[in-house]
Amino acid sequence: xxxxxxxxxxxxxxxxxxxxxxxxxxxxxxxxxxxxxxxxxxxxxxxxxxxxxxxxxxxxxxxxxxxxxxxxxxxxxxxxxxxxxxxxxxxxxxxxxxxxxxxxxxxxxxxxxxxxxxxxxxxxxxxxxxxxxxxxxxxxxxxxxxxxxxxxxxxxxxxxxxxxxxxxxxxxxxx
Ligand SMILES: [Zn+2]
Numbered sequence: 001x002x003x004x005x006x007x008x009x010x011x012x013x014x015x016x017x018x019x020x021x022x023x024x025x026x027x028x029x030x031x032x033x034x035x036x037x038x039x040x041x042x043x044x045x046x047x048x049x050x051x052x053x054x055x056x057x058x059x060x061x062x063x064x065x066x067x068x069x070x071x072x073x074x075x076x077x078x079x080x081x082x083x084x085x086x087x088x089x090x091x092x093x094x095x096x097x098x099x100x101x102x103x104x105x106x107x108x109x110x111x112x113x114x115x116x117x118x119x120x121x122x123x124x125x126x127x128x129x130x131x132x133x134x135x136x137x138x139x140x141x142x143x144x145x146x147x148x149x150x151x152x153x154x155x156x157x158x159x160x161x162x163x164x165x166x167x168x169x170x171x172x173x174x175x
Pocket of ligand 1: 049050051052053054055061065066067068
């Protein structure tokens with residue numbers, strides 16, 4: 001097992017602490033999806049996914065397998081020039097593995113990006129469930145681009161990340 005997973009927290013210095021904590025809770029399966037709540041004996045009207053209504057809302061479904069989440073991942077992968085997304089899971093996203101060779105700061109950067117995705121996909125899910133805001137799949141990748149830039153560029157000062165470059169060809173910062 002990777003050293004990072006032996007500790008009680010998970011670290012990536014390019015994202016805020018709240019994102020690290022969220023990813024850690026995800027790994028520990030402490031995210032309150034409908035099936036998790038049901039397992040804890042909480043009575044719910046439905047344990048189906050509130051976004052697609054096409055499957056049980058497990059953690060994997062909510063963050064990766066739901067067609068709406070997968071669409072976001074797919075667009076993020078394309079933005080990074082990584083082709084189509086396949087077999088993404090919590091463990092893979094947490095490790096920041098990619099199908100191309102990256103520098104060590106690049107691996108850190110890609111991992112940070114994946115963590116931002118997981119965090120924002122769940123946040124959007126909650127807005128839909130609790131505030132009845134419509135899930136807006138097409139704008140989610142833009143939100144990810146914006147937030148990741150805001151968080152990462154101020155923390156990875158050495159990379160001198162430029163907004164236009166970040167939008168059009170972010171992989172140059174990672175290889
Ligand atoms: Zn779904």
